[in-house]
Amino acid sequence: xxxxxxxVNGSVRTVESADADKPLLYVLRGLGLTATKFGCGVGQCxxxxxxxxxTAVRSCRMTIANAQGKAITTLEGLGLxxxxxxxxxxxxxxxxPQCGYCTSGMIMSAAALLSEKRKPSExxxxxxxxxxxxxxxxxxxxxxxxxxASGQRG
Amino acid sequence: xxxxxxxxxxSRRAVLKGSALTVGFVLTGLRTxxxxxxxxxxxxxxxxxxxDAFLAVNGDGTVTVFCGKVDLGQGLRIAIPQIAAEELGIGxxxxxxxxxxxxxxxxxxxxxxxxxxxxxxxxxxQAAATARKALIGxxxxxLNLKPEDLIATGGEVRPKAGGAGIRFASLIAGRQFNLKLDxxxxxxxxxxxxxxxxPLPRPDVPLKCNGTATYIHDFTVPGMQHARVIRPPAIGAxxxxxxxxxxxxxxxVKVVRIKNFLAVVAKDEWTTVRAARVLRAQWSEWSxxxxxDTLVATMRADPEITNETLVTKGTASAPLPPGAKQLSASxxxxxxxxxxxxxxxxxxxxxxxxxxxxxxxxxxxDNRVTFARFxxxxxxxxxxxxxxxxxxxxxxxxxxxxxDAAIVSRAIGRPxxxxxxxxxxxxxxxxxxPQLIDISGAVGADGxxxxxxxxxWLPQTTRGLLNxxxxxxxAAGIDQVHGLNPGQIAQNGDPAYAADSIQVIAHWLKSAxxxxxxxxxxxxxxxxxAVESFVDELAAAAGFDPVEFRLRGLKDPRAIEVIxxxxxxxxxxxxxxxxxDISAAVARGRGVSFIHYKDSETYVALAMEVAVERASGRIxxxxxxxxxxxxxxxxxxxxxxxxxxxILQTLSRVLLEEVKFDRSHVLSVNWSSYPxxxxxxxxxxxxxxVDRPNEPxxxxxxxxxxxxxxxxxxxxxxxxxxxxxxxxxxxxxxxxALNSNAS
Numbered sequence: 001x002x003x004x005x006x007x008v009n010g011s012v013r014t015v016e017s018a019d020a021d022k023p024l025l026y027v028l029r030g031l032g033l034t035a036t037k038f039g040c041g042v043g044q045c046x047x048x049x050x051x052x053x054x055t056a057v058r059s060c061r062m063t064i065a066n067a068q069g070k071a072i073t074t075l076e077g078l079g080l081x082x083x084x085x086x087x088x089x090x091x092x093x094x095x096x097p098q099c100g101y102c103t104s105g106m107i108m109s110a111a112a113l114l115s116e117k118r119k120p121s122e123x124x125x126x127x128x129x130x131x132x133x134x135x136x137x138x139x140x141x142x143x144x145x146x147x148x149a150s151g152q153r154g
Numbered sequence: 155x156x157x158x159x160x161x162x163x164x165s166r167r168a169v170l171k172g173s174a175l176t177v178g179f180v181l182t183g184l185r186t187x188x189x190x191x192x193x194x195x196x197x198x199x200x201x202x203x204x205x206d207a208f209l210a211v212n213g214d215g216t217v218t219v220f221c222g223k224v225d226l227g228q229g230l231r232i233a234i235p236q237i238a239a240e241e242l243g244i245g246x247x248x249x250x251x252x253x254x255x256x257x258x259x260x261x262x263x264x265x266x267x268x269x270x271x272x273x274x275x276x277x278x279x280q281a282a283a284t285a286r287k288a289l290i291g292x293x294x295x296x297l298n299l300k301p302e303d304l305i306a307t308g309g310e311v312r313p314k315a316g317g318a319g320i321r322f323a324s325l326i327a328g329r330q331f332n333l334k335l336d337x338x339x340x341x342x343x344x345x346x347x348x349x350x351x352x353p354l355p356r357p358d359v360p361l362k363c364n365g366t367a368t369y370i371h372d373f374t375v376p377g378m379q380h381a382r383v384i385r386p387p388a389i390g391a392x393x394x395x396x397x398x399x400x401x402x403x404x405x406x407v408k409v410v411r412i413k414n415f416l417a418v419v420a421k422d423e424w425t426t427v428r429a430a431r432v433l434r435a436q437w438s439e440w441s442x443x444x445x446x447d448t449l450v451a452t453m454r455a456d457p458e459i460t461n462e463t464l465v466t467k468g469t470a471s472a473p474l475p476p477g478a479k480q481l482s483a484s485x486x487x488x489x490x491x492x493x494x495x496x497x498x499x500x501x502x503x504x505x506x507x508x509x510x511x512x513x514x515x516x517x518x519x520d521n522r523v524t525f526a527r528f529x530x531x532x533x534x535x536x537x538x539x540x541x542x543x544x545x546x547x548x549x550x551x552x553x554x555x556x557x558d559a560a561i562v563s564r565a566i567g568r569p570x571x572x573x574x575x576x577x578x579x580x581x582x583x584x585x586x587x588p589q590l591i592d593i594s595g596a597v598g599a600d601g602x603x604x605x606x607x608x609x610x611w612l613p614q615t616t617r618g619l620l621n622x623x624x625x626x627x628x629a630a631g632i633d634q635v636h637g638l639n640p641g642q643i644a645q646n647g648d649p650a651y652a653a654d655s656i657q658v659i660a661h662w663l664k665s666a667x668x669x670x671x672x673x674x675x676x677x678x679x680x681x682x683x684a685v686e687s688f689v690d691e692l693a694a695a696a697g698f699d700p701v702e703f704r705l706r707g708l709k710d711p712r713a714i715e716v717i718x719x720x721x722x723x724x725x726x727x728x729x730x731x732x733x734x735d736i737s738a739a740v741a742r743g744r745g746v747s748f749i750h751y752k753d754s755e756t757y758v759a760l761a762m763e764v765a766v767e768r769a770s771g772r773i774x775x776x777x778x779x780x781x782x783x784x785x786x787x788x789x790x791x792x793x794x795x796x797x798x799x800x801i802l803q804t805l806s807r808v809l810l811e812e813v814k815f816d817r818s819h820v821l822s823v824n825w826s827s828y829p830x831x832x833x834x835x836x837x838x839x840x841x842x843x844v845d846r847p848n849e850p851x852x853x854x855x856x857x858x859x860x861x862x863x864x865x866x867x868x869x870x871x872x873x874x875x876x877x878x879x880x881x882x883x884x885x886x887x888x889x890x891a892l893n894s895n896a897s
Binding site: 018019022023026029030033034035037038039040041042044045047074075076079081084088091092095096097098099100101102103104107125126127129130131132133134135136137138139140141142143 | 226227228355356358359360362363364365366367368369371372405422423424427428492493494495496497542543544545546547573575576791795798799800801802803824825826830831832833834836838839
């Protein structure tokens with residue numbers, strides 16, 4: 001079976017797949033990195049958002065073949081339990097998640113935004129998160145958390 | 155799989171991984187088998203009349219709370235421990251928490267109806283009060299003091315006068331209380347509370363933010379296979395034939411067919427996704443759904459209606475006095491989906507003599523009965539264990555996915571995980587029911603409601619039905635009890651205001667086009683939308699300011715207070731609606747609505763500021779203000795999150811959501827055909843929580859939802875002078891209303 005070398009959360013992981021089109025989402029979850037969630041499979045909801053070379057991508061739409069050579073970061077690799085990423089700390093402080101199923105994708109989109117723009121406006125944040133659907137209604141807190149993570153008070 | 159791996163080992167794993175989130179406590183080393191066995195080796199007590207069903211004092215100084223209600227993200231994992239810790243007299247950090255496991259937690263009923271605190275939590279409060287009284291009694295004997303000279307605090311009972319106390323663990327650890335819940339056991343004075351009323355953080359939040367939370371979707375057991383169920387292309391179609399050769403190129407795929415139940419199974423999930431796509435199956439034609447554009451007429455003309463008078467108060471004076479105005483209007487709320495972000499998922503391990511099902515269902519004990527029945531197993535051999543799923547707000551596909559998993563597991567003799575697709579979730583989850591509501595009434599020149607009559611057409615609830623029929627058993631030809639359960643959808647059909655005469659009539663429909671089920675605040679968003687819109691119509695007809703009109707009709711001080719507080723938050727300027735400049739290109743206005751939830755529970759008033767763009771018909775909600783009184787507040791931050799979420803979710807339902815279908819199947823099966831609210835649509839929210847520590851705590855998950863539709867419709871009327879009486883308020887519908895008003 002063809003082998004793929006992926007760089008995930010700073011480690012090289014070798015994965016076998018008979019299907020070069022296997023979505024990265026299933027590869028990651030198969031590696032036990034289950035923070036990345038299946039939501040729609042067609043890139044409409046953002047639940048499966050991860051970083052590829054620092055850019056937010058939908059892992060349900062990126063194939064294992066295309067993921068090769070890119071540095072993939074999932075929620076598990078964004079920070080350490082002892083030293084969370086500022087966006088994780090802010091999400092915890094603001095008590096953002098309810099069911100939390102969308103949280104991983106939301107945090108990854110927000111992390112990508114903050115790496116591009118140190119002090120995003122509220123409009124920037126809403127735009128960056130617009131592709132992340134949330135059903136429980138945690139939006140207001142999420143925006144506040146991203147503002148807080150960038151050292152701004154919303 | 156290894157046949158020697160027993161179910162109880164999986165179960166312990168599940169408890170460790172998912173259902174026993176602790177509060178500020180490290181779980182490592184916790185011997186959960188002691189829960190299943192009971193500290194003394196006897197089975198867990200599950201009788202809700204018994205203190206031991208809810209509480210166990212552990213030898214290490216902690217107390218385990220067993221809660222039959224489950225946390226779906228609404229914050230019970232901190233709120234319930236706060237209640238228990240406060241009433242017992244122990245730190246909340248010493249509480250371990252077990253939820254939703256039919257072997258471990260008592261049957262406190264479904265997690266529904268905004269009842270988890272007001273009923274479930276109060277059972278636990280009474281259990282804790284009973285336990286505290288017992289612990290003080292035990293200590294009194296040991297210390298040779300009177301109970302009234304002792305106090306339970308910090309996990310020990312100590313003399314009020316000072317001196318050494320005795321730890322709870324020394325008094326009772328390893329033994330059961332053997333006490334019935336004592337309704338006379340004194341409750342603490344809320345003035346003395348140090349834990350209840352504090353905005354303590356929810357313990358699951360860090361796990362959800364660092365990726366270590368185990369959702370049902372993430373849960374695995376050894377030897378587990380992955381399955382996808384292939385649903386029919388038309389809802390009632392039967393399976394004619396399956397071409398198993400069509401998946402032969404995919405390694406290790408097994409096809410499971412039981413009558414009309416069809417599933418593919420493989421060792422890894424992606425293979426099942428591919429197999430489900432390529433498997434060729436022939437299904438019969440079926441077109442048993444009504445045409446969507448005739449739904450309202452079909453409901454109104456249903457020949458099998460059962461009529462019920464729900465409310466009848468007073469008599470209208472006839473003839474109406476001079477200056478009185480008579481109005482009538484018809485409102486419609488469409489079928490809506492739960493729209494869970496994660497499609498439903500479940501894991502089941504069904505053996506010949508026992509079954510364990512891991513599920514995100516909100517009704518663990520009810521479903522245990524249902525599953526035992528359709529698996530033909532004795533009740534005591536079936537265990538359901540809760541693991542959190544993607545947000546559910548009543549009944550999405552969780553139960554169906556669990557039944558799917560059980561059916562496939564039984565068929566292949568191995569544990570099975572079933573994951574639904576997005577299309578299956580939106581296509582087949584049980585729907586919020588359609589509701590048609592006619593209101594007629596009259597208002598006097600003095601602003602008094604002279605007459606009010608509500609008639610509602612809505613699917614009935616089948617009496618005594620434990621669960622609605624599940625898709626898997628139905629397809630597999632397994633006998634099930636049939637019936638409907640949309641929830642308590644007829645409540646709040648009457649206005650909260652003084653009126654000379656009020657009548658509410660329900661026309662119960664025996665069937666519904668798509669399987670109805672309770673969805674957040676069942677029925678009340680529609681009823682309150684109709685009732686509070688019509689109140690607004692009466693206020694406008696009489697020339698009154700909407701806030702003033704409401705206040706004049708109310709006597710209940712709690713109702714009056716939430717309306718006044720909302721008006722203050724909104725900086726409400728009194729004047730009749732509509733506002734003078736209704737023909738502006740972007741018309742702006744404000745609206746208000748109110749509910750006394752279920753006529754006996756939480757009070758909510760909510761106001762909105764909106765802008766209506768005439769050219770596009772697009773509504774922008776700029777600001778929402780809400781005052782909320784649910785009595786005693788257990789955890790203000792958890793409560794605030796519930797109110798925020800309820801408002802935003804319902805705003806989504808009102809602005810955007812309607813399940814579309816043709817004669818054969820649901821058409822709204824992805825997020826473009828069933829759009830929901832996005833970040834760019836979210837208004838500013840201002841929420842004012844009224845705390846009444848000396849009143850009983852009431853539900854907070856649903857009440858605010860009910861007020862959203864009318865506040866929005868009333869704001870649009872105020873802005874643009876048109877009434878929106880059909881949900882959702884899409885730009886096309888708004889434009890049509892604007893055009894018909896102009897003509």
